[in-house]
Each structure stands twice: as structure tokens, then as C-alpha cells.
Amino acid sequence: MAASSRTGKRPRWPSALLGGLSSAALALAPLSGPSPAWAQDSASPTTAGAWCESTQTTKHLDAAVSDTLRRTGVPGAIVGVWGSHCRYEKAVGIADKATGAPMRTDFYSRIGSETKTFTITGVLQLVDDGKIGLDDPIATYVPGVPEGDRITLRQLAGMRSGLFPYSADEDFVNALLADPNRPWTPQELLSYSFRHPLDFQPGQGLEYSNTNTILLGLVVEKVSGLPLHKYVRQRIAEPLQLEHTLFPTDASFPKPHAQGYTQQTPDGSETVATDWNPSWGWAAGAMISTLHDLRTWGRAVATGALLSPETQAQRLQTVSAPPLPPDVGYGLGIFVAEGWIGHNGSLPGYESLTLYLPQQQTTLVVLLNSDEPAPGIPEPSSAFGTAITKIISPDHVFQLQPS
Numbered sequence: 001m002a003a004s005s006r007t008g009k010r011p012r013w014p015s016a017l018l019g020g021l022s023s024a025a026l027a028l029a030p031l032s033g034p035s036p037a038w039a040q041d042s043a044s045p046t047t048a049g050a051w052c053e054s055t056q057t058t059k060h061l062d063a064a065v066s067d068t069l070r071r072t073g074v075p076g077a078i079v080g081v082w083g084s085h086c087r088y089e090k091a092v093g094i095a096d097k098a099t100g101a102p103m104r105t106d107f108y109s110r111i112g113s114e115t116k117t118f119t120i121t122g123v124l125q126l127v128d129d130g131k132i133g134l135d136d137p138i139a140t141y142v143p144g145v146p147e148g149d150r151i152t153l154r155q156l157a158g159m160r161s162g163l164f165p166y167s168a169d170e171d172f173v174n175a176l177l178a179d180p181n182r183p184w185t186p187q188e189l190l191s192y193s194f195r196h197p198l199d200f201q202p203g204q205g206l207e208y209s210n211t212n213t214i215l216l217g218l219v220v221e222k223v224s225g226l227p228l229h230k231y232v233r234q235r236i237a238e239p240l241q242l243e244h245t246l247f248p249t250d251a252s253f254p255k256p257h258a259q260g261y262t263q264q265t266p267d268g269s270e271t272v273a274t275d276w277n278p279s280w281g282w283a284a285g286a287m288i289s290t291l292h293d294l295r296t297w298g299r300a301v302a303t304g305a306l307l308s309p310e311t312q313a314q315r316l317q318t319v320s321a322p323p324l325p326p327d328v329g330y331g332l333g334i335f336v337a338e339g340w341i342g343h344n345g346s347l348p349g350y351e352s353l354t355l356y357l358p359q360q361q362t363t364l365v366v367l368l369n370s371d372e373p374a375p376g377i378p379e380p381s382s383a384f385g386t387a388i389t390k391i392i393s394p395d396h397v398f399q400l401q402p403s
Contacts, residue, residue, distance in 0.1 A: 079366055080294075186282055
């Protein structure tokens with residue numbers, strides 16, 4: 001998922017996700033119709049014919065991706081950049097350390113906290129349906145939440161509830177690492193949060209907490225009458241033709257996919273986390289997708305393709321305050337950073353980053369098969385985002401961590 005998937009540590013915003021444009025609402029054209037012809041795959045699964053304005057630009061991107069792979073120490077990366085004058089799709093590095101198999105652009109990948117963008121889109125759709133209101137208290141839908149009569153759905157979606165992040169609870173961390181294959185229920189996850197007092201009064205601070213999105217997933221289920229995974233498929237994935245995006249209910253992982261490597265173990269040694277059960281992230285981090293589906297989703301979520309303009313405007317009203325970095329703002333399950341709108345994800349074995357820059361109508365997707373930090377690089381996916389945007393959008397360089 002994101003920062004909070006760094007088990008045993010309090011969530012750190014930069015590794016959770018971020019973004020900062022401003023609190024101004026954006027009115028953007030909705031995504032409609034099939035992908036343009038130039039976006040269709042025509043090359044091998046390992047590297048779709050890359051071009052980006054000029055051969056020289058492509059060479060710069062190749063060099064930046066290779067250099068960032070080396071600096072981060074990530075085994076493999078899948079990168080895509082698409083715009084009106086740009087198409088670049090590349091798989092570099094290895095997918096399996098045991099066999100040396102290469103990364104491929106058609107791999108499925110666990111996307112961690114990008115799941116939040118789907119869950120909160122579901123909440124906002126129900127707002128558009130007139131079934132809920134963003135300023136409704138969570139107690140209306142889920143009993144037993146501390147201060148639940150004062151915490152609103154808006155505060156949950158904007159990470160401003162003050163609820164303790166269950167993934168920072170020591171007992172939870174120990175239980176997860178002792179048995180990564182264990183299935184978890186939402187109620188079990190919330191119990192680790194609710195044993196703690198609020199970190200701040202509702203609406204009076206900003207803290208990334210998976211607890212918030214677990215609660216919102218329960219709201220979607222109660223109001224829609226559908227299990228969350230079915231809601232996401234029927235109301236989000238199918239309308240956008242995201243044929244390779246799924247919300248697993250167990251540890252199943254479609255092939256082809258890369259092996260995922262992590263050091264989130266009791267002794268800090270590296271292990272393969274490919275088949276760890278992601279139910280501990282549920283509405284906050286359990287989903288799986290692909291490079292091309294995330295290309296569609298990146299634009300759709302940033303432009304409000306499935307929402308009314310009024311509701312999308314509320315989504316993009318961001319808060320910029322400590323502990324966020326400068327020029328980064330968090331809205332309702334989405335961030336805005338130097339003009340780029342989107343989200344990242346990190347959970348044991350995998351990281352992802354999906355961004356859209358409306359000024360250039362450009363989408364950027366990064367998928368990695370490791371969540372292991374490198375010296376000075378706590379989030380490898382952000383390092384890729386920075387290196388790539390220095391080339392494709394020098395006036396809008398994505399930055400979530402110190403350079």
C-alpha cells in the first residue's frame with residue numbers, strides 16, 4: 001500500500017503518497033471512448049516501440065530509467081509515458097532473481113495504496129447518486145468508531161480523521177510478519193486502530209492512515225449492497241474497460257507477474273513476498289493492475305471520468321500542511337504534486353506510481369518489483385517519477401522526497 005505498509009513504522013507521508021497542486025478545484029475534460037489508435041500495443045511484450053517527441057528524448061528516458069534502477073537497487077521496473085506527442089513503454093531489469101527472467105510490460109502487479117483511489121471513487125459515486133453525503137458522520141454507517149459521531153466521510157477520505165493507523169500498531173505488525181499468508185477481515189484491522197486514542201481531533205491535523213480507507217470501504221459495501229470487490233468491478237473497472245484490474249479476495253495473483261522482493265521481515269532479511277495475502281490492506285491496498293490499465297485509470301481518476309464535475313472538484317480540493325512536503329497537497333484519496341495528480345502505492349514486494357499532468361495531458365505509470373529503500377531513497381517509485389518528469393515536464397518535476 002503506501003507508507004503505512006512499511007510495517008513496524010509510523011506512516012511517513014512521502015512513502016504513503018502525496019501530491020500538491022493547490023486547493024483550487026480543476027475542471028478537466030472527462031475520459032471517454034476507446035484509447036486512441038497510437039496508444040495500441042504493436043510491439044513485443046518486453047518493450048513496446050518507444051518514441052517520445054524525438055529519438056533524443058527516448059534516449060534520455062532510457063538513460064534515466066536505467067540510472068534510477070541502478071541507484072534504487074530495484075530488480076526490475078516497468079515504465080509508461082503517454083501524451084498527445086509521446087508514447088514510451090519500457091520494461092527493464094529482472095522479474096525473478098532465481099531464474100534471471102526479464103521484466104515485461106504486460107505483467108500484472110500489486111498496486112498497494114493506489115487501491116485508495118478506487119475505493120474513494122466508489123464513495124464519491126455514491127455521493128453523486130445522492131445516497132450519502134461527504135459531511136455525514138461515519139457513525140451513521142459503521143458503529144463503534146471512536147469519535148464516530150464527529151468524524152466525517154470527508155475527513156476520512158482526506159486523511160484528517162485523527163484515527164490511529166492500524167498498520168503502525170506493534171501487535172498488528174508482529175502478527176502480519178509471523179504469518180504473511182493469513183487472511184484478515186476489515187473488523188480485525190480496525191480493532192488494532194481503535195485500541196489507541198485519536199492522534200488529533202477530527203479535522204485538526206493531517207496523517208496518512210489506512211484505517212480511514214478501510215472504514216470507507218465498509219461504507220461502500222453497506223450503502224451499495226455489494227461486496228467491495230464486486231462494486232469496484234461493476235461500477236469502476238467495467239465502465240472504463242479495465243480488463244486486467246482486479247480486487248482479489250485472497251492471495252491469488254494472475255500470471256504473468258514478477259516476483260516481489262522485500263526486507264519487511266522479522267530479521268530484516270530479504271524474502272519473496274509475491275504470494276503474501278494482501279487482505280491486510282483490503283480497501284486501502286489490496287488491488288492488482290497492469291501498465292495499460294493504469295494508463296487509462298490515471299487519466300480517468302484525475303479528470304473525474306466517473307464523477308460529476310462538482311464532486312470531482314471537491315475531490316481535488318487539497319490540504320497542504322505539515323507533515324506534507326512543500327508544494328504537495330492531499331485531496332480526497334488523491335494527491336497533487338507540482339501539477340501531477342495521482343497516487344502511489346507500496347506494500348511488501350511491490351511499488352507503483354500513477355500520475356496525470358492536465359497541462360500536458362500526459363500520463364505516467366511506474367511499476368516496481370521491490371519496496372526496499374535505498375540509501376537516501378526511501379521510496380524507489382518516487383525516484384523514478386522525479387527522474388522521468390525532469391525530462392518530460394521540466395516545469396513540473398514530481399518531487400515527494402529530498403533530491
